[in-house]
Amino acid sequence: MKNSKELLKLAGILPKLRLGIKQAGGGVKGTGSHRVKIIDDKIIKKPDNTGREIEWVRYLVEESGEKKVYDTKKLDKNGQLSYLVQRFAEINEGEEVILEMKKQGIKNYIEVVPVSNFSNVEIEEDEEENE
Numbered sequence: 001m002k003n004s005k006e007l008l009k010l011a012g013i014l015p016k017l018r019l020g021i022k023q024a025g026g027g028v029k030g031t032g033s034h035r036v037k038i039i040d041d042k043i044i045k046k047p048d049n050t051g052r053e054i055e056w057v058r059y060l061v062e063e064s065g066e067k068k069v070y071d072t073k074k075l076d077k078n079g080q081l082s083y084l085v086q087r088f089a090e091i092n093e094g095e096e097v098i099l100e101m102k103k104q105g106i107k108n109y110i111e112v113v114p115v116s117n118f119s120n121v122e123i124e125e126d127e128e129e130n131e
Contacts (some may be wrong), residue, residue: 013069017068018060019110028108030101035115036061036068037096041088043074057085070099085111 008015017036020028040060048054055074059066076082091097096115101108 014060014067014069016064017022017070017099019070019099020108028101030108031105033098033100033126034063035096035098038088038091038093039067040093042124044071046071048073057088084112 017034017043018031019034025082038059038126039062042058042060044056044058046056057073057074059072060072060107064069072084073082074085091114098111098113098115100111100113102111103109
């Protein structure tokens with residue numbers, strides 16, 4: 001909707017980079033590959049699936065000239081720095097990567113392919129990460 005998009009823009013709200021969409025019968029379906037430029041990251045706080053407030057990392061990316069945000073939990077289920085955060089730490093600001101949600105068995109993971117060297121890095125993500 002044209003007016004709604006304009007209202008978001010005026011409010012300074014960036015759209016989310018959606019790597020997956022929840023399905024009516026459950027589960028998440030990937031939206032295909034997304035070539036993005038990594039612009040910035042910052043720590044934010046927001047509720048997890050249980051409503052408990054936790055730290056997330058918000059990535060500011062640019063896809064096809066449009067700025068978007070992608071949020072991921074800072075820590076994994078074991079309390080360690082998440083694998084995705086570790087992989088993004090290896091990428092310099094301004095670099096391009098290809099992100100794609102894929103499924104392996106019952107788990108979804110995000111494949112991260114740096115455009116500069118085309119090496120695949122697979123990371124597991126909870127289905128509920130980016131709603």
